[in-house]
Amino acid sequence: MPLSASAGAKPDNSAWPGLPFHDWKETCATLHLWTQIVGKVRLVRTPWLNHSWHVPFYLTARGLTTSPIPYGSRAFDVEFDFIDHLLRISTSDGLAKAMGLQPRSVASFYREFFACLSGLGLTIQIGPRPNEIADAIPFDQDDRHASYDAAAANRFWRALLQADRVMKEFRTRFVGKCSPVHFFWGSFDLAVTRFSGARAPQHPGGIPNCPDWVTRDAYSHEVYSCGFWPGGDALPMPIFYAYAHPQPAGFNTAQPPPATATYNEAFGEFILPYDAVREAAQPDDLLLDFFQGTYEAAADLGKWRRAELEYQGPQHKRAGT
Template structure:
């Protein structure tokens, strides 16, 4: 029987995970180059769909649009044009440079404009895609397990998102840091962010954190943790945030990251994975909101249910 919350040990597929991250960056750069800017870089992200990840429709040309799907079950990139054409590119072991060439060729063959940056973001000492000739593996089984984990996480994150009336982000995957995230906003402006994120212009970071946030997400591993994990942080972090009583017991504050961390395996092996993850999301948000002086009475509501409109006071 297939695990609903699959085991996705990072060390077993970290090289494939790194390759998939970079392939997402190649595709993400195309969306970034063609899509008008939206607050907090929300225009550049991917979304979980029924077979993997999708860019949604990208405007490319006056009468044309392109959607790029990463089919993580069929292990191919699918480019769909609004004029009815479909192009396919298999996901295989190989180099980032080769993937970049094949993807750009496919875009051009379909009438899209493939011109975009080839410099990776948020990767220290990243190698331009065109020069990254390192041969990388592709573990299809591990990729499929990762996708099935994303489906479960996306579902719980979306449920959590329904309990907030204020400004909230979509549940989306940032290809720079390779994390699935959902963010709530208090409505107040934040102090200017100091920037300093590797390979990311400070002006982008400052715009992303222009307002007070409580943000939660999921990493498959890497970036300071060598295991799949959920995280939650506040910007600006209010006094006492690191000592807050965030639940469940498996959660802890990582001083190096400045974030609360909950190992994915603690959730996966719990008798109630949904409940444990929701407890982490809710308690870490409440810590940020209470210590940060958010107007919780105005901003919050009951979590949504199918076919039940929210009552209007």
């Protein structure tokens, strides 16, 4: 008879893959830049939507997609497939091209991607410099970033898939203005944002290679935002995060659950290590507690009208019940 979790058996959390940052640091940097190239195509071809909601990607059963992008009376989409390790470009009139995701420089990826677009009758130009990255190298000149570990990229997507699923459940608890759960290629993170409805003080801006007016539009109103980030040089580990803008007094000293969550002064946000979630007996419950606890701290300290903004009806019924 198998041991139960309560009897000391380790839970089967294989759906939440290990993602040590140092093991795929170079692939992460290269993939970030590839997503920026594709993302900028969506940016220049899609009508502006407040808070830059016209630019993110979305999770699919195989990877990340731009969703349909208008091109006159035609449309096209681009998908990163992290199962077959392909970049697929498909058009509404039945044309398609694919590129292999493999070790190659950003400059090489850039050239082939735009050659594929041209071959599909899609003439598009983008700004050649990456956003939200200090000392950024123009895409067409970047021969330094050239790594692609297929297994690591697949693990990253599978981690995103689990985060996306739980974040979508958290999103259902709110009836005020709220973003979709979406992946921002500039900051390379999955995020969902709730709004109080009140205007916010002007954001100071200052994000590298990102116009201040873009940042100020993103933070034009009071927000609580949470998400998943795979790590970077400033914090070399994958994390879940939560922050408020503007940050209400006392937010940084709040003590939301779980005990493994801490406030990071340098980042100005609460962080919860991804591994703490991955190794938990009930990963979904732990992560939802983190999101709910940090939201309540932000909303209560910020004097949000919670009764008007939160879902008050019966529990959602699953299909077939």
